[in-house]
Amino acid sequence: MITYKLGVVGLGEGRSIMSAALSSNRWELAKVCDLNPSLCEQRAEEFGFGNWTTDYGVLLSDPAIDVIAIYTPDQLHLTHITQALEAGKHVICTKPLLTSLEGSNELLEAVRKSGKRVFVGQSSRFFEPMIRQRADFEKGRHGDIQTVEAHYISDSRWFLDKPWSRQRGFSWMYNFMIHAVDLVRWYLPNVTEVTGYGIVSETSRGYALDTWDTMRLLVRDDQGRIGQISGSYTLPSLGTEVEPGIECVIRGTKGTSRAEYSNLRYHTHFAGEGRKTQSFEEMHDYYFRFEGKSHHAGEYQNYIEYFAECLDSGAVPLPDADEAVRTLALMAAIERTMKEGGKTVRIDNGLNFVM
Numbered sequence: 001m002i003t004y005k006l007g008v009v010g011l012g013e014g015r016s017i018m019s020a021a022l023s024s025n026r027w028e029l030a031k032v033c034d035l036n037p038s039l040c041e042q043r044a045e046e047f048g049f050g051n052w053t054t055d056y057g058v059l060l061s062d063p064a065i066d067v068i069a070i071y072t073p074d075q076l077h078l079t080h081i082t083q084a085l086e087a088g089k090h091v092i093c094t095k096p097l098l099t100s101l102e103g104s105n106e107l108l109e110a111v112r113k114s115g116k117r118v119f120v121g122q123s124s125r126f127f128e129p130m131i132r133q134r135a136d137f138e139k140g141r142h143g144d145i146q147t148v149e150a151h152y153i154s155d156s157r158w159f160l161d162k163p164w165s166r167q168r169g170f171s172w173m174y175n176f177m178i179h180a181v182d183l184v185r186w187y188l189p190n191v192t193e194v195t196g197y198g199i200v201s202e203t204s205r206g207y208a209l210d211t212w213d214t215m216r217l218l219v220r221d222d223q224g225r226i227g228q229i230s231g232s233y234t235l236p237s238l239g240t241e242v243e244p245g246i247e248c249v250i251r252g253t254k255g256t257s258r259a260e261y262s263n264l265r266y267h268t269h270f271a272g273e274g275r276k277t278q279s280f281e282e283m284h285d286y287y288f289r290f291e292g293k294s295h296h297a298g299e300y301q302n303y304i305e306y307f308a309e310c311l312d313s314g315a316v317p318l319p320d321a322d323e324a325v326r327t328l329a330l331m332a333a334i335e336r337t338m339k340e341g342g343k344t345v346r347i348d349n350g351l352n353f354v355m
């Protein structure tokens with residue numbers, strides 16, 4: 001069995017992938033990097049892992065590293081990915097791949113030239129209830145899908161304490177709502193139309209942020225199936241018992257299912273079966289390894305094991321850069337409809353959009 005050697009850059013949420021790699025028999029944590037030496041020391045103490053540097057160049061030039069995992073601020077992903085590819089490394093990049101569609105051609109060209117894999121860490125796909133829901137979808141248990149509804153609703157005003165959240169390139173849409181957009185595209189990959197609205201609240205304006213913090217969208221795919229996407233990030237929420245942060249509902253001719261994030265619950269009603277609720281509460285400590293529920297070590301554990309299998313077999317790990325760019329194209333169309341006050345935007349071949 002091959003063990004892949006991992007370098008990690010960005011040790012905020014990068015903490016979660018450190019935990020995942022140190023708990024895996026497919027990965028060896030080789031070296032980690034953050035500009036902030038005291039954070040490196042904190043992680044070294046926390047994990048008993050002292051091989052750190054504050055210089056990304058040192059990670060890039062280490063011949064022992066096979067894969068670089070990138071958890072730096074969203075605005076730096078393009079630079080950090082292309083540097084890793086040029087250094088001959090495979091890449092795991094956390095979401096969002098980029099902060100807009102801009103830069104995607106450059107990125108796809110760098111991936112093609114390198115011959116290396118870029119796997120995008122869309123963590124919600126790797127969370128227990130969402131994994132179960134996907135398995136039921138693949139078995140055809142929903143029948144013909146009619147709608148997919150994905151929501152990411154949270155009071156995330158705490159996020160505005162991070163200095164980069166108030167810098168150019170940050171948006172609630174690309175940083176947060178991309179989880180819901182990706183879930184809808186996972187089931188409806190060929191979206192052809194989108195319409196919807198966004199609001200910039202006083203809270204965001206108070207931080208001099210001109211970025212929509214409440215968004216409601218409707219999409220339609222090439223077979224007429226409907227997707228619904230919503231996000232709200234600066235408003236008081238009802239708490240995770242009532243609003244489990246991220247949720248994905250699939251409704252089809254033979255059944256309906258709902259996968260919930262914070263509650264670790266999966267509700268189903270399939271033909272020939274009554275209504276069921278499965279709780280994965282016993283996996284709480286696997287998924288939520290640190291304080292609070294905004295860390296994702298369990299999902300990252302699942303995705304690094306999956307990525308190792310893809311590297312073994314040569315399979316393309318999904319979402320890869322191509323798929324993530326298609327999601328960015330849908331995001332760009334979403335931005336367009338919100339800017340145009342809800343005018344329908346059509347998307348051509350999943351990539352180009354026209355009014």
Ligand SMILES: NC(=O)c1ccc[n+]([C@@H]2O[C@H](COP(=O)([O-])OP(=O)(O)OC[C@H]3O[C@@H](n4cnc5c(N)ncnc54)[C@H](O)[C@@H]3O)[C@@H](O)[C@H]2O)c1
Pocket residue numbers: 009010011012013014033034035036039054056071072073074076094095096121122123124162164175294296
């Ligand atoms: N569900 C998820 O998958 C999930 C959850 C949380 C965060 N994230 C993503 O992780 C990324 C980081 O978010 P965060 O909340 O940890 O932010 P953060 O600000 O807490 O951490 C980012 C770290 O990157 C370091 N850094 C910045 N520039 C660097 C450079 N050039 N070289 C080395 N280190 C550098 C900073 O010092 C900081 O410690 C974001 O892209 C975010 O979207 C993903």
